[in-house]
Amino acid sequence: MFLNENMVYNQFIDGVFTSSSNRESWINYNPANNQSLGEVYRANHEDIEAAVDSSEKAFHVWKIKTGAERGRVLLKAASILRSRLEEIAILEMQDVGKPISEALAVDIISAADALEYFGGMAATIHGEFVDLKNAFGYTRPEPLGVCAGIGAWNYPIQIAAWKAAPALACGNAMIFKSSELTPATSIELAKAFMEAGAPAGLFNVVHGDGRVGGMLVDHPRIAKISLTGSVATGKKILSSAATHLKKVTLELGGKSPLIIFEDADITSAVSAALLANFYTQGEVCSNGTRVFVQRSIYNSFLQQLKERTEKIKLGDPSDPDTQMGALISKAHMEKVIQFIEAGKSSGATLLTGGFQPEKDFKGRDIKSGNFIAPTIFTDCDDTMEICRQEIFGPVLCILCFDSEEEVIERANDTPFGLAAGVFTNDIKRGHRVIHQLQAGTCWINNYNITPIELPFGGNKQSGQGRENSLAAIQYYTQLKSVYVELGNVESPY
Ligand code: NAD
Secondary structure, three states: OOOOOOEEEOOEEOOEEOOOOOOOEEEEEOOOOOOEEEEEEOOOHHHHHHHHHHHHHHHHHHOOOOHHHHHHHHHHHHHHHHHOHHHHHHHHHHHHOOOHHHHHHHHHHHHHHHHHHHHHHHHHOOOOEEEOOOEEEEEEEEEOOEEEEEOOOOOHHHHHHHHHHHHHHOOOEEEEEOOOOOOOHHHHHHHHHHHOOOOOOOEEEEOOOHHHHHHHHHOOOOOEEEEEOOHHHHHHHHHHHHOOOOEEEEEOOOOOEEEEOOOOOHHHHHHHHHHHHHHHHHOOOOOOOEEEEEHHHHHHHHHHHHHHHOOOOEOOOOOOOOOEOOOOOHHHHHHHHHHHHHHHHOOOEEEEOOOOOOEOOOOOEOOOOOOOOOEEEEOOOOOOHHHHOOOOOOEEEEEEEOOHHHHHHHHHOOOOOOEEEEEOOOHHHHHHHHHHOOOOEEEEOOOOOOOOOOOEOOOHHHEEOOEOOHHHHHHOEEEEEEEEEOOOOOOOO
């Protein structure tokens, strides 16, 4: 099922691939077996200049198109992605290590959803009319210019599309830097835009690590940066962007609480806890990794959770039956193992998992991949490192609580504020608790559902700005106010 082995990943600028000569390179590894998928070439200063020149040129063509014209290109790009679903899903599966079933059901579909949502909305973006007696005013939401998107590695094409769709719908151009670990599918998005009739340069793709991201952040002709990444990178970008007073959207990490009250539907709550920790091998920013369970249901909840966790089919991501794949890199796997060791030595009880499996669920050898069994710690307390730091791997921490007031205070005791979930059948309690949780994206009786129609983003150190929904428009436009006089100019002079 593996396609495109030994690919060459070059920059995609002005509708064409650059050459690979005179550029540093590195190997892109398949997380499932650590074999090479190909060589990635890092953008140099000339590439960044060429990308900015080309995006500026495209911006001047694109910004004068009507919203309906822009929308048609986005809608066509969406249908191209849908028609190439399987091919792009395989690229994503190989690049990220996630199961093919996930890539087929979520990643590419979610990218297409974003293009359709903002494609449909493009013609409706409008300002306001203000009656001022002998005058009137109106506002124009105008595009910002060339925007830069910088992506994380866990949902590469989804992240690229969640940034590109609103940016382009509003009349901007975008230069996208994929994560150095997942260069494949942002290029597929760029090709879809070209095929859909976008001007060359409207969506350019460059490759590289933080140094290339830094070149974009520091570039004087780039108007806005949208990052999906860690809190540490968010802080660096915000401080560099401040020197240019650049607009910045930050979608960062979290350590989100999932609170299960005793009156909840336990089977659904267990399903949500599993999805909130083990989907995409636990590499999801909004994961509910601190699972607070009310004391009276603690034992029955744990029993179901353990049984169902141990049935998760971990293994070869290309097998359609696989439910959990490989972590993005050896280095990241080592980091997750260190957290597991820290959990054990801090006194938490390892309920299940915590090891590197050598065989997958069909008995295939997976020693060469970055696999960690789904892991659950019980007897956790709020001060343990595993309960405070974002692990970004398949590690679930169970915390026991007694009262509503207590759990709200404990859930909020974190510098992060990305997401939160509450399970209860008491409708009043559900809303009352959610309203007090310090998080930007919340769920009652579900977890990690992110429809394009709802804003997504974090509070506190988990970020600023929002992606998706109508809310995204304000982050890719700037308002111009126009006053129009209908009478004479009155002057004291
Ligand atoms: P990361 O911060 O290491 O890297 C993210 C991106 O920033 C990469 O493309 C990287 O090359 C670039 N980068 C790194 N340093 C930079 C710098 N100084 N200037 C400019 N760019 C720089 O994060 P990661 O390891 O790729 O992704 C995991 C993190 O992303 C986790 O913390 C996760 O929670 C977060 N994440 C957040 C969301 C969200 O929507 N809130 C979604 C996915 C992932």
